[in-house]
Amino acid sequence: MSENNYLQVDHLVKYFGDDRAVDGISFGIPEGKFLTLLGPSGCGKTTTLMCIAGLHKPDAGEIRIGADPVTSIENRINTAPEKRNIGMVFQSYAIWPHMDVSQNVAYPLEIRNMAQSEIDDRVAEALEIVGLTDMADKNATQLSGGQQQRAALARAMVFRPRLLLFDEPLSNLDLKLREQMRVELKRIQHEIGITSIYVTHDQAEALVMSDEIIVMSKGHIEQTGGPHSIYARPVNKFVSDFIGVANLTEGRIVSNGGGGSGTIEISQGGESVQLPCLLADGLAEGDDAFLSVRPENVDASRQPKDGPRIEGEVIQSVFLGNCLDCRVKWGEFEWKVLAHSRERLRVGEKVYVRLDPDHTLAVRP
Amino acid sequence: MATDTAAPQIDVAPPRGWRTWFTQENIITTIVGLIVAVAVIVPLVALVINSFLVLDDLGFDTEWGLQNYRDIFQGRVIKKALINTAIISTGCTILATLLGVSLAWINARTNCPFREQLEPFNLIPFFLSPFVGAIAWHNLASPKVGLLNNMAKSAFGIDFPLFNVNNLWGVIWVTGIFFAPLVYLFVVGSLRRMDPSLEDSARTTGAGLLRTTFTITLPLVTPAILSGAIIVFVTTAGEFGVPFKLSAPFGWETLTTQIFTKAVGDDANHYLGAAMSMVVGVVTAFFIWIQHRIIAPRSYTTVTGKGFRPNLIDLGGWKWLAFAYNVFYVCVAVVLPIICLFFVSLHKIWSGRIIWSELTFWNYQKVLFFWWPESIDAATNGIINSFILAFGGASIAMVVAIIVSYMIHRTKGYGARVLDFLSVIPIGFPGIVLAMGVLVTYIKTPIYATLWILLLGYITRFFPYGQRNISSIMMAVSEELDQSSRMAGATWLTTLRRITIPLLKPGIFAGWILLFVIFLRELSISIILYSAGTETLSVGVYYLSNFENEPMTSALSIAQTVALLICVVIFRKVAGKEALTA
Numbered sequence: 001m002s003e004n005n006y007l008q009v010d011h012l013v014k015y016f017g018d019d020r021a022v023d024g025i026s027f028g029i030p031e032g033k034f035l036t037l038l039g040p041s042g043c044g045k046t047t048t049l050m051c052i053a054g055l056h057k058p059d060a061g062e063i064r065i066g067a068d069p070v071t072s073i074e075n076r077i078n079t080a081p082e083k084r085n086i087g088m089v090f091q092s093y094a095i096w097p098h099m100d101v102s103q104n105v106a107y108p109l110e111i112r113n114m115a116q117s118e119i120d121d122r123v124a125e126a127l128e129i130v131g132l133t134d135m136a137d138k139n140a141t142q143l144s145g146g147q148q149q150r151a152a153l154a155r156a157m158v159f160r161p162r163l164l165l166f167d168e169p170l171s172n173l174d175l176k177l178r179e180q181m182r183v184e185l186k187r188i189q190h191e192i193g194i195t196s197i198y199v200t201h202d203q204a205e206a207l208v209m210s211d212e213i214i215v216m217s218k219g220h221i222e223q224t225g226g227p228h229s230i231y232a233r234p235v236n237k238f239v240s241d242f243i244g245v246a247n248l249t250e251g252r253i254v255s256n257g258g259g260g261s262g263t264i265e266i267s268q269g270g271e272s273v274q275l276p277c278l279l280a281d282g283l284a285e286g287d288d289a290f291l292s293v294r295p296e297n298v299d300a301s302r303q304p305k306d307g308p309r310i311e312g313e314v315i316q317s318v319f320l321g322n323c324l325d326c327r328v329k330w331g332e333f334e335w336k337v338l339a340h341s342r343e344r345l346r347v348g349e350k351v352y353v354r355l356d357p358d359h360t361l362a363v364r365p
Numbered sequence: 366m367a368t369d370t371a372a373p374q375i376d377v378a379p380p381r382g383w384r385t386w387f388t389q390e391n392i393i394t395t396i397v398g399l400i401v402a403v404a405v406i407v408p409l410v411a412l413v414i415n416s417f418l419v420l421d422d423l424g425f426d427t428e429w430g431l432q433n434y435r436d437i438f439q440g441r442v443i444k445k446a447l448i449n450t451a452i453i454s455t456g457c458t459i460l461a462t463l464l465g466v467s468l469a470w471i472n473a474r475t476n477c478p479f480r481e482q483l484e485p486f487n488l489i490p491f492f493l494s495p496f497v498g499a500i501a502w503h504n505l506a507s508p509k510v511g512l513l514n515n516m517a518k519s520a521f522g523i524d525f526p527l528f529n530v531n532n533l534w535g536v537i538w539v540t541g542i543f544f545a546p547l548v549y550l551f552v553v554g555s556l557r558r559m560d561p562s563l564e565d566s567a568r569t570t571g572a573g574l575l576r577t578t579f580t581i582t583l584p585l586v587t588p589a590i591l592s593g594a595i596i597v598f599v600t601t602a603g604e605f606g607v608p609f610k611l612s613a614p615f616g617w618e619t620l621t622t623q624i625f626t627k628a629v630g631d632d633a634n635h636y637l638g639a640a641m642s643m644v645v646g647v648v649t650a651f652f653i654w655i656q657h658r659i660i661a662p663r664s665y666t667t668v669t670g671k672g673f674r675p676n677l678i679d680l681g682g683w684k685w686l687a688f689a690y691n692v693f694y695v696c697v698a699v700v701l702p703i704i705c706l707f708f709v710s711l712h713k714i715w716s717g718r719i720i721w722s723e724l725t726f727w728n729y730q731k732v733l734f735f736w737w738p739e740s741i742d743a744a745t746n747g748i749i750n751s752f753i754l755a756f757g758g759a760s761i762a763m764v765v766a767i768i769v770s771y772m773i774h775r776t777k778g779y780g781a782r783v784l785d786f787l788s789v790i791p792i793g794f795p796g797i798v799l800a801m802g803v804l805v806t807y808i809k810t811p812i813y814a815t816l817w818i819l820l821l822g823y824i825t826r827f828f829p830y831g832q833r834n835i836s837s838i839m840m841a842v843s844e845e846l847d848q849s850s851r852m853a854g855a856t857w858l859t860t861l862r863r864i865t866i867p868l869l870k871p872g873i874f875a876g877w878i879l880l881f882v883i884f885l886r887e888l889s890i891s892i893i894l895y896s897a898g899t900e901t902l903s904v905g906v907y908y909l910s911n912f913e914n915e916p917m918t919s920a921l922s923i924a925q926t927v928a929l930l931i932c933v934v935i936f937r938k939v940a941g942k943e944a945l946t947a
Contacts, residue, residue: 057847081851087851094845098867107863108853143467152849160852 006031006195007052007163012061016048021047022058024070027059029197029212034189036198036206038309039216039234040242045199048163053088054081065162082111085195087156088165091172093148095140101151102127102136108159116329124301129188137281139308157192164189165199170205182208194212203243208292209232215239233281236364247298251291253362256304264362266291279358289362297359300328300351301343310335310353313323314345329355394776396435397768398784405787405824408802409794412646415639415805434641441557443641446618450602450645452946453536457601461539462594465548466583467693473556474582475678477687485937486695491546492933493699493884496606496903497922499539501702503610504915510717512705519718531615536608540601543697548593548601555589556582565874574678585682588660590902599649603795605889606903610910614804620632620645621797621889628801628893635805643800650793658790687736705925711917728920732909741913744921746898747905754901756876758823759831765824766831766876767869771861773832774839775847788829799826800893814896822890827883842868877884878936881931 014022023127029035037045049133052063054070057157064072065086095104109119112119127133130150135143143151147243149169156164169185170177170178186209189196200206206213207227215222215230215238223230223239229335234240241248251266254274262279275291283289300314312330319335319341328335335353339345419432437443471477472484490498505513517523530538559582567581568574583590605621620641627638668679678688697945709715711724730737736743775784793800803822810817846868850860867874888903897906900926909918 053848053852055851082850082854082856085854086852088849090843090845090849092843092845092847096850096864096868098870107850107855111854111859155849155853161488165852226883321813 005029005128006033006061006066007197008064008112008178009048009052010062010064012048012051012058014044014046014056014058020219022304024042024061025216025219027214027221027224028325029195031195032193032211033211034186034196034198036200036210036213037216038200038203038206038242039222040201042218043216044219045201046167047214048197049197049223052163053086053108054079054084062096072174072206080175085159085161086165087159087161089149089152089156089167089169091168093145093152093169093172095143095148095151095155100137100139101132101143104140105155105158106154106340110163112159120153122158123154126158129157129191130154146181149173150184153188157188157194162195162360164194165194166200169198171200172201178205185209195275205319207243215242217242232318233278233280234292234363237290237292240290240361240363244294245336246292246294247336249291250365251362253279253289253291255286256283257268257283259274264289264291267326268333271331273310275308275355275360276357277362280357280361280363283362288365290365292361292363293355293359295325295338297356298335298337299324299354299356300335300337300339300345301354302345302349302351304352305354307357310355312351312353314349314351317345317347369502372682380574383636392635392857394768394772394780397765398439398780399829401769401787402786403902404821405790406823408806409646412639412642412798412802415636416643417640420634420636427636429507429681432643433637437641437644442618443620445596446620446623447614448606448643449533449608449617450619450621452533452542452547453604453608454598454601456533456537457540457544457600458594459920460537461544461597462548464541464591465597466552466590468545468557469549469552469685470578470582470695471691474578475552475680475684475687476692477680477684480691483688483691485933486548486699487549487691489548489695489933490543490698490929491550491749492882492929492936493543494606494888494903494906494922494925494929495540495604496610496888496906497545497886498698498702498705499536499607499917499928500519500731500906500910500918500922501706502530502535502539504715506535510715510830510915512708512717512719517718530611532587533617534614535611535618538806538843540604542601542694542732543607543735544597545694546700547596548590551589551593552586554853559585580676591660592656595652595660599652599795602612602645602649603797603889605892606907609907616620617752621795624797624801625892628804635700635801635808635866638801639805642798646794646798648794649798650790653789653793667675669765685921703923706919706922709916710923712916715915722768727926730915731915732905732921733924741905741909741917743900743908744905744917747900747908747921748816749925750819750899751887754816754819754823754887755881758820758827758884759880761820762824762828762880763831763835763873765828767866767873769828769832770839771865774836775844776907780803786906788832791826792829794826796822796826796887797891797893800890803890804893814899815901819891819899819901822894823887826890827880830883831876834872834879838872858886874939875936878939880930882932882936885928885932887923 008028010026011024012022013024015022025048037048039045049054051058051071052305058073059072060073062069069077070084071077075268105123105126106119109122127136130153132147132150133146133156140148172180173181180204187248196251198209210227212224213227213230219239223235231243236244237248240246249266251264253359254265256262256279260278262277263274264277265274277291310327310330312335314326315329315334316327320327323341324339324343324345326337327340330353337353343352392645416433417429417431418427419430420427422444437447445906468487472487496607500629508514508526508529508531511526511528513528514526517527529535563585564577568578572580603621605625608617608619609625611624621903624638624641627634631888693809696771710717710728711726712720713723713727731739731741731742733748734740735749769784769788773781795870800822803818835882847865850864886903887901888907891904891908895901900908906918906921906925
């Protein structure tokens with residue numbers, strides 16, 4: 001199956017001093033897809049990207065683009081970055097301040113000794129795609145952050161590279177522009193159909209843009225999947241905690257009903273409750289696990305409903321219009337609940353917490 | 366999609382990496398790194414070795430021993446020279462610090478009138494030759510031929526010499542006024558960058574203006590003051606020209622004048638000279654180490670890097686006193702010396718008073734007209750050689766500086782740290798000390814007695830100045846600008862040529878001109894390494910002063926000063942106001 005991948009990374013290892021920044025990870029991506037490496041700072045995502053770019057040399061592993069092995073430490077291959085034909089958009093945009101926008105975009109083509117007429121055509125086309133046609137003669141210093149971002153993208157794709165790499169390209173923009181550029185970047189990537197790898201620590205960005213997400217921490221891959229499955233079915237505590245907001249509490253698997261469902265027992269202050277849940281792969285009866293459920297899948301009401309009963313006290317209730325953002329204290333644990341606004345729960349009230357069994361997960365520690 | 370989450374643990378040792386080593390980047394940076402390492406380290410090692418070789422009584426053979434060091438600390442002449450050096454360095458540091466801090470405060474923080482016009486003049490002594498300053502002050506204030514003394518005599522009938530600079534006080538005075546800009550540059554930048562809210566909050570607690578200045582402002586810039594003071598101390602300890610001109614002929618020798626006589630004098634003893642150089646070098650290197658390690662890192666903790674425009678302090682009527690003080694400084698450091706040299710240079714014989722009827726440009730013909738048979742070779746050679754050395758030296762030193770800065774800031778690992786260290790070392794050793802090392806290293810090689818040995822000495826001693834200029838910009842320029850060029854398909858060299866160097870251009874120009882100025886006035890390296898035919902401008906001045914007369918000396922001094930002043934103007938045009946204060 002890995003032969004079908006356009007980019008394939010195998011057993012990549014990179015040290016910084018004695019610190020194993022990338023710890024033997026492997027992944028791949030089919031042609032034309034948008035892959036995101038997502039994780040907190042220091043998880044090795046940027047290092048991985050730099051190894052693909054050829055700007056860092058890994059200590060072990062292989063990287064293949066199409067049929068071309070650009071890095072294979074075992075075979076003493078490590079193609080120089082300029083020979084890899086990869087476009088890259090940097091966090092700081094890296095627009096050269098001593099050139100204007102069209103000179104910036106033309107640079108990769110000049111390096112490739114193209115005819116001037118073709119350079120002009122390609123630059124115009126690239127600027128058109130990113131919507132900077134009017135800015136061609138402007139100096140880099142005269143551009144806004146978002147415009148520099150677009151110029152960097154035009155420069156990265158103008159020479160029709162095999163891959164496009166993005167190193168947290170939106171992190172220096174303000175929130176509104178960031179949301180706008182997310183959609184824009186995805187549109188352009190889709191339009192030119194180029195295989196892309198995107199590095200970010202912003203989970204919202206990853207969820208909006210990606211075909212496939214790889215969640216990383218401490219140099220490892222924690223989980224791989226599409227945006228929906230990463231959000232709805234995190235496999236372990238880290239992913240559940242890192243993506244979105246989740247209620248996470250320690251528990252133990254008491255039964256495995258087969259078909260991926262089972263029962264988890266959680267306890268607080270001598271009180272135990274057994275909850276039906278979906279089991280992450282590899283969890284068996286008797287295993288320690290974490291219960292993970294998102295606040296929107298938790299409800300709180302004054303009247304008890306069917307099923308397992310969790311009784312607690314409202315300690316915070318914030319009216320958000322369409323819902324109530326509540327905290328319900330149960331023993332030492334605080335449930336994060338998005339309750340229906342008609343409930344009008346008040347601080348100090350006794351309520352019953354109910355988890356939606358279809359979205360209650362047991363994840364690996 | 367084929368992703369392998371449960372990758373097997375692979376056992377790989379931390380990087381060894383000799384495999385794909387031969388890249389443009391690695392080859393070029395390694396070669397330059399090795400050259401720098403050899404150039405810096407070999408002379409110092411040679412100095413250490415030679416300092417433990419003792420010349421026997423006949424002066425033919427040597428043996429290992431500590432006798433050189435015993436001579437320094439027990440011999441009458443050298444021990445006195447050591448004490449004199451300590452007195453001069455301490456005195457100069459105090460005077461230069463008082464001048465530098467007060468002038469910086471007046472210019473940066475008060476409403477002193479015309480301070481923006483005065484500022485460039487406060488920095489001029491930084492670019493001029495202290496040796497020429499000493500010659501000027503000798504003609505202004507020596508007991509017999511001093512212009513000021515003779516004017517006092519004819520105007521007020523004062524019959525005894527009012528001033529006398531032919532002693533340690535004279536050396537302290539001249540070095541003090543010439544090195545004050547070093548302190549000024551360190552302090553003025555800190556004062557300008559200081560967050561005004563630190564002072565404002567002191568004012569709100571009820572502290573007055575002066576109280577705030579002395580309890581908040583000055584303590585906050587103490588690291589900058591200490592840095593400047595240490596640089597002055599070290600520079601003075603290695604200063605050769607001023608004591609050589611003002612005090613040595615009158616019995617006040619210093620270590621540097623002693624090193625000079627041991628290097629080239631009649632009783633040349635390179636081994637004893639090396640030992641004396643070691644003593645100076647150990648002290649100066651220790652101080653520079655303290656500055657680099659302990660003081661410099663602290664100077665940014667209290668002073669933020671933001672471009673504040675601090676509130677100016679209204680001095681009221683006192684502002685005219687501040688103005689007068691600043692004008693006085695510019696007069697004694699720049700205006701008076703130049704005017705005096707100019708008048709002296711117009712006389713055939715200088716007797717301490719201006720004789721209006723006998724003014725002539727004859728001296729300028731003697732020292733400048735190299736095509737004229739009666740011109741003095743040492744002077745005319747000096748002009749040509751100095752421009753060759755300054756042009757070539759500044760160019761080569763900047764190439765080295767660029768590559769070394771690149772290695773320090775853009776490559777990781779052990780080499781970067783070693784180079785960072787190597788480019789601090791030369792700053793810790795005065796020119797005369799390093800020149801002794803270069804001399805004993807290369808005296809038996811073909812480059813001795815050529816311009817090459819001077820070039821080598823200049824570059825080794827001063828490339829760190831250019832490197833600092835480049836580094837400060839390189840730290841501000843994101844590495845991603847280089848990396849994105851590589852990703853666009855450019856090789857390392859193309860990236861260097863088309864991206865890195867163009868971005869560094871302002872720093873390269875500023876550094877180049879700074880080095881050009883330094884090389885054009887360089888004395889203490891040249892005086893050790895020159896020989897007949899390879900004189901430099903300052904050596905020419907030395908030669909005229911020693912073997913010809915004061916008017917001719919003054920003429921060449923004026924020529925050098927004019928060349929340096931032109932450089933100052935260009936430097937300010939190219940580098941802008943703030944370039945030096947970084």
